[in-house]
Amino acid sequence: MAEVTYARYGKDNIRLLKVIRDPADRNKQTVVEMTVRILLEGDIESSYTRADNSVVVATDTQKQTCYILAKQHPIAPPELFASIVGTHFITEYPHIHAAHVKITQLRWTRMLIDGKPHAHSFLRDGEETRDVEVVAREGAGLDIKSGITKLTVLKSTGSAFYGFHRDAYTALPETWDRILSTEVEAAWRWRRFAGLEDVRREAGAFDGAWESARRITLETFAKENSPSVQNTMFKMSEQILAAVPLVDSVDYSLPNKHYFEIDLSWHKGLKNTGADAEVYAPQSNPNGLIQCTVSRKSKAKL
Numbered sequence: 022m023a024e025v026t027y028a029r030y031g032k033d034n035i036r037l038l039k040v041i042r043d044p045a046d047r048n049k050q051t052v053v054e055m056t057v058r059i060l061l062e063g064d065i066e067s068s069y070t071r072a073d074n075s076v077v078v079a080t081d082t083q084k085q086t087c088y089i090l091a092k093q094h095p096i097a098p099p100e101l102f103a104s105i106v107g108t109h110f111i112t113e114y115p116h117i118h119a120a121h122v123k124i125t126q127l128r129w130t131r132m133l134i135d136g137k138p139h140a141h142s143f144l145r146d147g148e149e150t151r152d153v154e155v156v157a158r159e160g161a162g163l164d165i166k167s168g169i170t171k172l173t174v175l176k177s178t179g180s181a182f183y184g185f186h187r188d189a190y191t192a193l194p195e196t197w198d199r200i201l202s203t204e205v206e207a208a209w210r211w212r213r214f215a216g217l218e219d220v221r222r223e224a225g226a227f228d229g230a231w232e233s234a235r236r237i238t239l240e241t242f243a244k245e246n247s248p249s250v251q252n253t254m255f256k257m258s259e260q261i262l263a264a265v266p267l268v269d270s271v272d273y274s275l276p277n278k279h280y281f282e283i284d285l286s287w288h289k290g291l292k293n294t295g296a297d298a299e300v301y302a303p304q305s306n307p308n309g310l311i312q313c314t315v316s317r318k319s320k321a322k323l
């Protein structure tokens with residue numbers, strides 16, 4: 022005998038762009054572009070086991086719903102829009118008990134033309150995305166995780182790595198001055214929201230949290246004399262927790278994108294290592310991968 026032990030289905034890669042026109046001047050516009058994934062859970066086993074399509078809210082319906090809700094509601098901040106979409110599915114369909122909504126928002130940054138922000142022209146300044154994952158579950162409110170991915174940064178000095186464990190397997194020399202580069206994947210988990218009204222009430226906090234997390238990540242990366250990726254990401258995390266009271270925990274996942282020194286001394290004694298290093302070899306793989314979750318200390322531990 023066999024039984025279904027996991028079942029979710031929905032539409033992935035729903036792409037949409039919304040143009041927001043200034044009511045006072047139609048020429049003055051803002052755009053938001055995102056990719057949405059919707060996955061539903063509920064009393065849907067029979068669709069798998071008995072070909073009972075009566076319980077299936079078609080994935081095409083889910084896509085159409087996403088467009089309709091985007092027309093009828095604000096799509097920014099993405100945390101609010103994902104909550105609107107998730108709440109719709111668990112309230113509209115009695116047999117759907119949870120909705121997982123993931124949004125990936127692309128960067129469209131307003132162009133500066135003749136030194137002034139242009140009314141309706143934008144540029145894609147980098148592959149960085151703003152991400153949101155919302156779980157709307159009947160009777161359990163809304164769980165929201167926000168984040169940033171693909172924010173690629175590099176510093177050419179101000180990073181060291183020494184004092185690490187050494188044994189018969191260790192070849193890596195200590196360094197007090199190295200290149201540090203990573204593609205930032207950061208996420209922050211909000212305290213549970215009781216429902217859509219609770220999310221609406223706090224909606225002003227989402228953009229501020231994203232701005233703080235991004236600023237803290239960049240400022241800490243740039244200003245700190247980093248002793249290790251581990252310590253730098255912890256310092257970023259604790260500052261985000263301090264800046265955003267509604268956030269319970271922060272995750273970082275940082276690849277260490279290595280740049281190796283190249284010894285050119287074999288060529289006429291050319292000096293290109295240590296303090297003389299100028300030409301480096303970027304490595305695509307393997308790379309270090311350092312991850313952590315930093316949570317608020319529970320009061321019991323204080």
Ligand SMILES: O=c1[nH]c(=O)c2[nH]c(=O)[nH]c2[nH]1
Binds near residue numbers: 250
């Ligand atoms: O910041 C670092 N953390 C490590 O754990 C590590 N390991 C390594 O080889 N280089 C680095 N750098």
